Amino acid sequence: MLLCDIGNTSYHFLEDEVDYKKDTLTFDPSSIKEEIHYICVNPKVKTILKGLENWIDISSKLDMSKYYETMGVDRMLASEAIENGIIIDAGSAVTVDIVKDGVFQGGFIYPGLNAMSNTYKNISSALDYPFNFEIELNKLPKNSVDAISYGYLKTLYSEVVSHDMDIILTGGDAKEFSKIFPDAKVDENLIFKGMKKIISRSSQNI
Amino acid sequence: MLLCDIGNTSYHFLEDEVDYKKDTLTFDPSSIKEEIHYICVNPKVKTILKGLENWIDISSKLDMSKYYETMGVDRMLASEAIENGIIIDAGSAVTVDIVKDGVFQGGFIYPGLNAMSNTYKNISSALDYPFNFEIELNKLPKNSVDAISYGYLKTLYSEVVSHDMDIILTGGDAKEFSKIFPDAKVDENLIFKGMKKIISRSSQNI
Numbered sequence: 196m197l198l199c200d201i202g203n204t205s206y207h208f209l210e211d212e213v214d215y216k217k218d219t220l221t222f223d224p225s226s227i228k229e230e231i232h233y234i235c236v237n238p239k240v241k242t243i244l245k246g247l248e249n250w251i252d253i254s255s256k257l258d259m260s261k262y263y264e265t266m267g268v269d270r271m272l273a274s275e276a277i278e279n280g281i282i283i284d285a286g287s288a289v290t291v292d293i294v295k296d297g298v299f300q301g302g303f304i305y306p307g308l309n310a311m312s313n314t315y316k317n318i319s320s321a322l323d324y325p326f327n328f329e330i331e332l333n334k335l336p337k338n339s340v341d342a343i344s345y346g347y348l349k350t351l352y353s354e355v356v357s358h359d360m361d362i363i364l365t366g367g368d369a370k371e372f373s374k375i376f377p378d379a380k381v382d383e384n385l386i387f388k389g390m391k392k393i394i395s396r397s398s399q400n401i
Numbered sequence: 402m403l404l405c406d407i408g409n410t411s412y413h414f415l416e417d418e419v420d421y422k423k424d425t426l427t428f429d430p431s432s433i434k435e436e437i438h439y440i441c442v443n444p445k446v447k448t449i450l451k452g453l454e455n456w457i458d459i460s461s462k463l464d465m466s467k468y469y470e471t472m473g474v475d476r477m478l479a480s481e482a483i484e485n486g487i488i489i490d491a492g493s494a495v496t497v498d499i500v501k502d503g504v505f506q507g508g509f510i511y512p513g514l515n516a517m518s519n520t521y522k523n524i525s526s527a528l529d530y531p532f533n534f535e536i537e538l539n540k541l542p543k544n545s546v547d548a549i550s551y552g553y554l555k556t557l558y559s560e561v562v563s564h565d566m567d568i569i570l571t572g573g574d575a576k577e578f579s580k581i582f583p584d585a586k587v588d589e590n591l592i593f594k595g596m597k598k599i600i601s602r603s604s605q606n607i
Contacts, residue, residue, distance in 0.1 A: 203525075265527065265545045288524050291552075293541055301541025303551040304528065306520045314512045314520045318494050319409075321471065322510065335499055335507025339471045345509040346497075350556040353563050 196394075197227070200269060200386045201235040201244075203287065209387045224250060232394055234268045234386070253390055256397040261299050272389035273365060274299045280361040282385065283376070285368035289351070293358060305351055308368050315343045328374040348375050402600075403433070406475060406592045407441040407450075409493065415593045430456060438600055440474045440592070459596055462603040467505050478595035479571060480505045486567040488591065489582070491574035495557070499564060511557055514574050521549050534580040554581050 198209040206217040206224070219240055225247055232251045235241045244250045254268045262271050270290050273282050278297050284290045287310065292302030306314065308326065315322040327344040332352055336342040352375055355362060362379035364372055369381050382388070404415040412423040412430070425446055431453055438457045441447045450456045460474045468477050476496050479488050484503050490496045493516065498508030512520065514532065521528040533550040538558055542548040558581055561568060568585035570578055575587050588594070 263543045263545075288528070301543045302548060303542050303555065304521070304545075304548045305552040305556060306517070306524060310520050310524050311512070313523075314516050315510070317519075318512060318516050322494070336509050337469045337507045339469075339510075342508065342510045346511040349509065350511060350560040352560075354556040354559040357559050 196391075197229060197231040198387050198390050199231055199233040200272075200390070201233060201237050201240050202269070203237050206240075207386075209384065214384065214387070232390060234272055234390065236267050236269055253393050256393050266302075269386055270302065271299075272386045272393070274302075274389070275392055276385050276389035277363060280363050281355060281358050282363050282365065283355065283369075283372060283379070284385075285364065285366040285372045289366075289368075289372075291351075291355060293360065308371065311347050315347075328371050332375070352376070402597075403435060403437040404593050404596050405437055405439040406478075406596070407439060407443050407446050408475070409443050412446075413592075415590065420590065420593070438596060440478055440596065442473050442475055459599050462599050472508075475592055476508065477505075478592045478599070480508075480595070481598055482591050482595035483569060486569050487561060487564050488569050488571065489561065489575075489578060489585070490591075491570065491572040491578045495572075495574075495578075497557075497561060499566065514577065517553050521553075534577050538581070558582070 200207040201219065203219070205219055206222050208215050219237055224244060228249065230249050230251065232253050233244065234253050235244060257271060267290070270284065270292050273284055274292050274294050277294050279295055282292045282294070285307065287307045289305040289307055290302060291305065293300040312326065322339065322343055324340045324343060326347055327340050330341050330344045330348065332349050336345045362376050363385060364376060364379045364381045365383055365385040369383055373379055373381050406413040407425065409425070411425055412428050414421050414423070425443055430450060434455065436455050436457065438459050439450065440459050441450060463477060473496070476490065476498050479490055480498050480500050483500050485501055488498045491513065493513045495511040495513055496508060497511065499506040518532065528545065528549055530546045530549060532553055533546050536547050536550045536554065538555050542551045568582050569591060570582060570585045570587045571589055571591040575589055579585055579587050
């Protein structure tokens with residue numbers, strides 16, 4: 196089975212147990228001839244894929260009424276993958292979604308690592324530092340690097356742990372964020388798990 | 402007594418009990434002939450003021466060893482103004498500083514309203530909304546406006562309230578943020594209070 200999760204910058208494939216990425220600007224999806232199930236949040240790629248018969252959009256098999264209209268389909272699929280927990284998908288944005296007993300409870304959007312780094316830099320050149328992911332979160336900062344790192348990471352941490360649920364980390368920056376959430380389970384294939392679940396459910400219904 | 406708190410964009414004056422602002426790009430500080438005490442985080446203005454005898458820099462009267470080297474002097478003066486509490490200074494950055502028994506404990510820096518609004522917009526045009534300060538913080542969002550508003554405001558809220566201290570709000574966006582922190586005391590003249598305290602202390606020491 197071939198799966199693909201398409202974001203703004205890349206096609207993320209899963210073929211059996213191996214995953215790999217291709218650039219959205221250079222990859223030609225018509226080069227794939229076999230049946231492939233996908234989700235896509237990239238409007239340009241979406242249009243191209245609609246013309247390719249072997250590319251099957253999983254979002255059509257999803258019960259959208261459980262979510263909200265403008266929610267990214269990647270967040271929906273990640274939510275489908277779990278029964279209980281708080282999902283942190285750390286990419287260009289950090290999306291945080293809560294699922295209880297298989298039901299999506301709601302979620303929020305926080306800036307991703309690069310976006311937030313630029314934000315501090317643009318406020319003042321005195322805040323142009325890389326974030327310190329080794330920061331001690333129980334200690335109030337007394338230097339500039341830690342003052343912005345705590346501002347970005349501890350605020351997110353305080354909100355996430357206030358829900359007192361299992362934490363699942365996914366997305367390109369999952370490993371960096373696991374330093375802040377040491378008890379979190381890192382699962383880079385969470386969206387693929389959700390996709391497999393939906394495919395298996397819909398094939399049973401046929 | 403004439404006081405002035407100079408930031409990147411404006412001179413903020415306090416004359417007796419009346420405060421007013423002047424643009425840093427157009428105001429000529431040599432037009433003031435009387436004695437004036439100031440703090441300044443604006444490097445260009447700092448250089449100009451050094452040449453004016455009646456402009457007295459309060460930071461020289463401050464015990465800097467209580468703070469850290471790269472910390473903004475405005476944060477120091479706000480901290481001097483209180484004995485116990487957590488100060489949120491909501492300007493181009495949101496600085497959050499904690500004081501216990503008159504001693505600065507540390508603090509962090511979070512992006513200001515405009516900066517964070519631009520951050521979301523730059524991540525995706527689908528996130529280009531003004532923040533909803535009327536958001537219910539105990540309810541997980543199920544729409545895009547609330548998803549970013551919660552991401553910006555609830556994370557800050559969760560961190561701030563975790564310290565379980567009196568909250569004092571100051572800065573240009575203090576009133577907006579008081580919707581999120583309804584129990585906070587809004588004091589737009591907090592930095593001036595700190596300045597008065599330092600001046601009075603240093604005059605007693607002469």
